[in-house]
Amino acid sequence: MTEAAQAIISFVDLKMTFKNRVLYEHLNLDIQKGDFFCLLGSNGTGKTTLIYLLLGLLTPSDGKIWLNPEMMTKNDIGYVPQFRNIEENYPLSIENFVALKLSHSLRPWLSRSERLQVRQALEKTNLWQKRKQIMGKASGGEKQRAYLAQAILNQPKLLILDESTASLDQQSKYDVLDLVAKLNRENQTTIIFISHDWPLVKKYGKHYLELFPGKFKYGKVADLAEN
Numbered sequence: 001m002t003e004a005a006q007a008i009i010s011f012v013d014l015k016m017t018f019k020n021r022v023l024y025e026h027l028n029l030d031i032q033k034g035d036f037f038c039l040l041g042s043n044g045t046g047k048t049t050l051i052y053l054l055l056g057l058l059t060p061s062d063g064k065i066w067l068n069p070e071m072m073t074k075n076d077i078g079y080v081p082q083f084r085n086i087e088e089n090y091p092l093s094i095e096n097f098v099a100l101k102l103s104h105s106l107r108p109w110l111s112r113s114e115r116l117q118v119r120q121a122l123e124k125t126n127l128w129q130k131r132k133q134i135m136g137k138a139s140g141g142e143k144q145r146a147y148l149a150q151a152i153l154n155q156p157k158l159l160i161l162d163e164s165t166a167s168l169d170q171q172s173k174y175d176v177l178d179l180v181a182k183l184n185r186e187n188q189t190t191i192i193f194i195s196h197d198w199p200l201v202k203k204y205g206k207h208y209l210e211l212f213p214g215k216f217k218y219g220k221v222a223d224l225a226e227n
């Protein structure tokens, strides 16, 4: 199989502008299946916009983003948002919070296979023992792992982390990223990791795209100079 055939996502001559401001143009880049791909760049350079384009929530000004239909559909994308603290009185347990993603309007209870899905996601994120913990009273790292558990419930082929570890303490950041790296290694889950945290990028990332006002560069994280 050729290298190109392994691409799970291709940016094809992508251009995005808001009013007269060009965020990027002529962006041609493949993300390979199983990559740990880091999206870098200072505030306002268009990282979140690129994810919205990928999710189909925005339309490119020109070019396109191609998702390899033999490898995934939009339903195979898991998304872990920026860390949001949850009010202390938020009444759901971690387990019920994770299961929320499966709730149906017709049937308020979970089927046996859905319960198994929740259990597996809690086990993979090391939350099974903590499942009865009230979400609002969980630690920052536990809350973020609960979001990660939600995002991996459907065993996504692509997992996007949008500065998800930015406000966690050092240990919790590495705990969350170790779990993500395990999914990447063992399940070949492709990761897109948006971060400003160079030590994390250096430790876990394989390839990167760095956005600058109106331009970009990409390559292997190992080749990226420290400054």
Ligand SMILES: Nc1ncnc2c1ncn2[C@@H]1O[C@H](COP(=O)(O)OP(=O)(O)OP(=O)(O)O)[C@@H](O)[C@H]1O
Binding pocket: 018, 019, 023, 041, 042, 043, 044, 045, 046, 047, 048, 049, 050
């Ligand atoms: N719907 C919109 N209409 C007009 N301008 C927008 C819109 N969405 C984003 N922008 C602008 O596009 C630029 C890129 O925004 P974006 O949120 O993608 O940047 P970012 O790199 O994710 O920034 P941050 O690191 O702060 O999250 C910003 O200047 C923003 O104000």
